[in-house]
Amino acid sequence: MKENQIIIGLWGLTFNSGNMGCNALSHSFLDIINRIAKKNTIVYVFFQGTNFDTTLLNSEHVTVFSSAYNPRSLKSIKGLIDRIKKCNICFDFTAGDSFSDIYGLKGFLKTSLFKILSISHCDKFVLGPQTYGPYYSHIAQTVARYIIKKSTYACARDEQSAQYIKDLFNIDIDVFTDVAFLLPYNNNHTIDTSRIKVGINVSGLLWNGGYNQNNQFDLTLDYRRYINEVARYIINDSRYELFFIPHVITPNNMTNIENDYPVCLELSQSYTCLCSPKFSNPIQAKNYISEMDLFIGSRMHATIGAFSSGVATIPVSYSRKFEGLYHSLGYEYLVNARVMDTDKAIATTLEYINKYVELKRVQADSMKSVNAKLDSFVQKCRDLIYTSIIE
Numbered sequence: 001m002k003e004n005q006i007i008i009g010l011w012g013l014t015f016n017s018g019n020m021g022c023n024a025l026s027h028s029f030l031d032i033i034n035r036i037a038k039k040n041t042i043v044y045v046f047f048q049g050t051n052f053d054t055t056l057l058n059s060e061h062v063t064v065f066s067s068a069y070n071p072r073s074l075k076s077i078k079g080l081i082d083r084i085k086k087c088n089i090c091f092d093f094t095a096g097d098s099f100s101d102i103y104g105l106k107g108f109l110k111t112s113l114f115k116i117l118s119i120s121h122c123d124k125f126v127l128g129p130q131t132y133g134p135y136y137s138h139i140a141q142t143v144a145r146y147i148i149k150k151s152t153y154a155c156a157r158d159e160q161s162a163q164y165i166k167d168l169f170n171i172d173i174d175v176f177t178d179v180a181f182l183l184p185y186n187n188n189h190t191i192d193t194s195r196i197k198v199g200i201n202v203s204g205l206l207w208n209g210g211y212n213q214n215n216q217f218d219l220t221l222d223y224r225r226y227i228n229e230v231a232r233y234i235i236n237d238s239r240y241e242l243f244f245i246p247h248v249i250t251p252n253n254m255t256n257i258e259n260d261y262p263v264c265l266e267l268s269q270s271y272t273c274l275c276s277p278k279f280s281n282p283i284q285a286k287n288y289i290s291e292m293d294l295f296i297g298s299r300m301h302a303t304i305g306a307f308s309s310g311v312a313t314i315p316v317s318y319s320r321k322f323e324g325l326y327h328s329l330g331y332e333y334l335v336n337a338r339v340m341d342t343d344k345a346i347a348t349t350l351e352y353i354n355k356y357v358e359l360k361r362v363q364a365d366s367m368k369s370v371n372a373k374l375d376s377f378v379q380k381c382r383d384l385i386y387t388s389i390i391e
Contacts, residue, residue, distance in 0.1 A: 004039070004040055006040065006088050006089075007044065008042070008044070008087065008088065009091070009118065010029070010043060010044065011114060011115070012093040012095050013025060013026035013029060013045065013093050014047060015030075015045065018248055020285045020302070021096070021282070021304075022096070024180040024286070025179060027281075028180045028181070029093065030057060030062075031184070034059050034061070036382045037061040040061070041063070044065050044087065045066055046067050046080065047066075050068055054066050071110070084117060084121045085121045088124065089122065089125075089152075089384060090125050092115055093130050094127075094130055096130050096131065096180075096300075099130055101137055101140040102133075104211075105137055105140060115147050125151050126152055126155075127155065128179070129156060129377060132148075132161040133168070135168070141169075148171055152384070153380075154171075155174040156174070158177070158325045159324065159327070160320060160323065161324055175328065175373075176374065177329065177369075177377075180301050181308040181374060182308075183308070184286075185287050186287050186290075187287065187290040187291055188287060190291065191291045196240050197243060197292045197294070198234050198295075198296070199245045199292040199306070200242065200295075201244075201247050201295070201296070202227055202260055202298065203260060203299055205257060206219070206223045207263045217337075219318060219337045220339060221345045223337065226345050229342075233346075235273065242271060243292065244274070244275045244276070245275075245288065245289060245297075246260030246261040246275075247260055260299070282301075289302065289305045295311045295312065296314045296349065298315075298318065303315040303322075307331075308370070310360065312356035313359065313363065314359070316335045316337055318337050322334055323336065326366075330362075330369065333359050335348050
C-alpha cells in the first residue's frame with residue numbers, strides 16, 4: 001500500500017443494477033466518500049457477478065475498482081479475501097433493507113457470510129445506515145446479533161430499527177437516515193404542462209404478489225384495485241396530469257416479476273397518459289421525478305427521490321422500513337398497505353392528493369432533519385476512515 005493511501009471496501013451497494021433505489025444508495029455513499037476523500041483513495045466494490053466499467057465513477061482523489069467474486073470458486077473467494085485484507089475499512093449497507101430474513105433465510109445467510117469474512121479480515125467493519133430486521137428465525141437472530149456485536153460501528157437509518165435491536169439484543173446503535181437523500185439531481189423542466197403533475201410509481205413486485213406471487217408481504221389491500229382507482233381519480237380530474245414512473249427496470253428481462261416497467265407501460269396505455277423512459281441510472285430517475293408536483297410511490301427509494309427534490313410525496317408502505325424512515329423524520333403522510341383495507345387506502349390517498357401543498361410544507365421541515373442527520377453521518381465517516389490510517 002502506498003504511503004497515506006486509504007482503501008475502502010463497499011458491500012451491499014450496486015452501481016449497475018436495474019433497481020434504481022439500490023443504485024441511488026450506492027451513488028450517494030460514493031458521493032460522501034468523494035466529499036471527505038484525501039489523495040490516493042481506493043474503493044473496492046464487492047459483489048457477486050461480473051465486473052463492470054468503473055471509469056465514470058472515478059474522481060480526482062478516488063479510484064473505484066469493480067471487485068466481483070464467484071461464491072462457487074475457491075480461487076475467486078481466496079482472491080476476495082486477499083482484497084478484503086488490503087482494506088483499511090469496509091462499509092456494508094445490505095442494499096438498505098436486506099439485513100433481515102424477510103426476503104428468505106438463504107439470502108440472509110449468504111450476505112451474512114461475507115459480513116463475517118470482512119469482520120475477520122478487515123481492520124474495521126461498519127454497518128451503514130440501514131433497516132435492521134425483522135429477524136423471524138432463531139438462526140437469523142443469532143447471526144445478526146453476532147455481526148452487530150462484532151462490527152466496529154453499526155448505525156440505523158430509522159429509530160424503529162434502533163429500538164428493535166435494543167429490545168431484541170440489548171445493543172445500542174446510532175440513528176441517522178438514508179444516505180440516498182443526498183443523491184444529486186437536476187430539474188430540467190422538460191415536461192410542458194400547466195396542470196398539476198402527478199407521478200405514480202407502481203411496484204412490479206407488489207403488482208405480481210411478491211416473489212411467491214401469493215401476497216408475500218401480507219398486504220391488507222388489493223394493490224391492483226388501489227392503483228387503478230387512484231389513477232382513475234387523477235385522470236378524470238382536469239386539474240391533474242398523470243405519469244407512470246417505474247423505478248426497477250430490467251430491460252434484458254421484461255418478464256421479471258420485480259420489473260416495474262411493463263406494468264407502468266401497460267397502465268399508461270390504458271389511461272392514455274405518459275410512462276417515463278427506461279432510466280439507466282438513478283440520477284436520470286430523480287431528474288424526472290423532480291419534475292412532478294406530487295408523487296405516489298411503492299418503491300421506497302423512489303419516494304426518497306421525490307421527497308428530497310421537493311415533490312409532495314405519498315409513500316405506499318409494504319414494509320415497516322417505510323414507517324421507520326419517515327416517522328423518524330416527523331412525516332406521517334403514508335398509506336400503510338399492511339394495515340389499511342383497499343377503500344381506506346384509496347380514501348386516504350385522495351385526501352393527501354387534495355392537500356398536497358400541506359405535504360410539501362411538512363416535507364420542507366423534515367428535510368432540515370434529514371440534512372442535520374446526514375451532516376452528522378458524513379462527519380462520522382470521516383472519523384472512522386481516517387482514524388484507520390492513523391491506527
